[in-house]
Amino acid sequence: MIPAFEWKKFKRGPQVVLPKDAGLLLGYAGLGEGDRIAEAGSGSGWLTVFLANVAGEKGKVYSYERREDFLELAKKNIVKAGFENRVEFKLKDAAQGFDEKDLDCIVLDCGDSHLLLANAFGSLRKNGLCAGFMPNAEQVNAFVTEGEKQGFEHWLSLESIVREWLARERGTRPKNVGLTHTSFLTLLKKP
């Protein structure tokens, strides 16, 4: 168990997937023990920690990143989590292909995720999922359109608005100010 209040031990670099969005993926994709998952890119390795945490020692996370500095940061966070045996880092642009086959899930979280969909399709098992995190609505559309062209089924595109609530003696209400947007999550299924 790595509750969000322990995340301060992890370093925060470039893109970071927050508990609200990691949870959205975990909940809908149903990731669990034994899953073989690839992600591109590693970013700060936060999502990598989430994925390794549920995939367990029987599972594996293949984490692709083209920038060496990001990869080093992600590695440090994985070591802090104690998951180095569950993760294989690759200094490689996933646009050149994923080395694995028959993966359960591939998570794309980079600028042009839709350009990786042809490769992703080839590396997933039947009924495997390709998940994309994207901040803009147009990216969701491009991801779905390109995904369908590559043979995927568009299963779900989701947005999660999470509010923190105050519960005090004088009453219960949401906090006044907070996060109003992070990313959309699109889930494509390989038929």
Added chain:
Amino acid sequence: MIPAFEWKKFKRGPQVVLPKDAGLLLGYAGLGEGDRIAEAGSGSGWLTVFLANVAGEKGKVYSYERREDFLELAKKNIVKAGFENRVEFKLKDAAQGFDEKDLDCIVLDCGDSHLLLANAFGSLRKNGLCAGFMPNAEQVNAFVTEGEKQGFEHWLSLESIVREWLARERGTRPKNVGLTHTSFLTLLKKP
């Protein structure tokens, strides 16, 4: 991996925890391989499947339910998921106490969850989490108030609004009608 589109194989009885709320718990609590988790009640066993899926074979889920018919239903769903070795079902009212000690997490999802907090406190490890799913705002307040009285710290109360988006040639937008509320999630920490 048990993606939500495979959930049709599970039977739907009384209360059901949906992917959006299970994911909220998984994301913030960071549940993962090896965790020892208790829940009350079992309901239809949907959350039980989520918990067993991430806790893996090294973890364990202790599922308390006082109604025999619910327990039978939950058991069937766990067998369908293939997780019977990871779950121990108990036909017992958790108001009489949890049998385990040093648990990582206890999830309460019943009418009067706040009445179980004294027992939950005693059965959690240090830094363990007690999570409560509750539909009404007043229940959140009662849960937090009683929790603090029992020695818990109120870490977070959350609400997740998840919308499904359409991505079509003519444009990208949320669906017009959908779920607008399920449950609040409160997370208490044993200091």
Added chain:
Amino acid sequence: MIPAFEWKKFKRGPQVVLPKDAGLLLGYAGLGEGDRIAEAGSGSGWLTVFLANVAGEKGKVYSYERREDFLELAKKNIVKAGFENRVEFKLKDAAQGFDEKDLDCIVLDCGDSHLLLANAFGSLRKNGLCAGFMPNAEQVNAFVTEGEKQGFEHWLSLESIVREWLARERGTRPKNVGLTHTSFLTLLKKP
């Protein structure tokens, strides 16, 4: 027309009703030209401006406030809007009653709004509306419960989450941070 970007000319004191919530009231209550409306309290007079703007010269806003400093502030804002002929300010605690009868709408926006409901009922016309702005869920419940006791019908309790969106060349998305809560709005109908 007083678009929100012109509101910087108005002074901001105690409680302020924002465009998102004023608009919620205007939309659902359908306030318009000729309406006779009371409010308690005046606060900074922002809602007073909204109400006078739509009620027009044929309408009237009766604005009750027990604190003289707030009342002076509200008056200044109304003068700036040029609506002094449409508003009658009263240095009076509305808990002692509204002086008017057959009002179309009464808006309550003070700490214990539910205590004013008996008075509000007596001063509204048949099918008139009593609107309450309240930050906490428990206040909504108390308002509805007391309202029904006084003879009102609970028509609607609403919450509005308004997000600002960015539309740029690189894509369209909500802003990352913003208001996540202001008030609930409850509308009671005098049958």
Added chain:
Amino acid sequence: MIPAFEWKKFKRGPQVVLPKDAGLLLGYAGLGEGDRIAEAGSGSGWLTVFLANVAGEKGKVYSYERREDFLELAKKNIVKAGFENRVEFKLKDAAQGFDEKDLDCIVLDCGDSHLLLANAFGSLRKNGLCAGFMPNAEQVNAFVTEGEKQGFEHWLSLESIVREWLARERGTRPKNVGLTHTSFLTLLKKP
């Protein structure tokens, strides 16, 4: 006052602007007595009723519609509201231009609203507002992009999620199912 519960007297044809969205416009644009407003198209005339209600007898609503059947429906609703003196209906495609000048506000609610922006710019007064209701994110982007090209400032793009709440003896919570999307609202300002 035309509260939403009285809207059943109005006929419902093609596109209908609901209280949540009409209120968003009223709140942010600050429409009020005396305003001169154009809209395209009339649709079922629901927004026309909202606009005439606040513009009052000193104001005027110019309502453009190219389909005769829609125009007839909108006219009937305006007569039912008693606002026939405040509204001038025009069987005309607004793409051919608005006949008025120095308008306070122009509301566009048709398929290709962005194509009307050049005309809208010419017919607004300085500091006047052009408001667009659009279901898709890409339309918001096209509206803003074309608006800026025509000389408008992009003031605000908004989305309002309105939830109905239940307040009962057993607690207070949002309804489980409801509207999750209608339209985005973009407000452009003529500098």
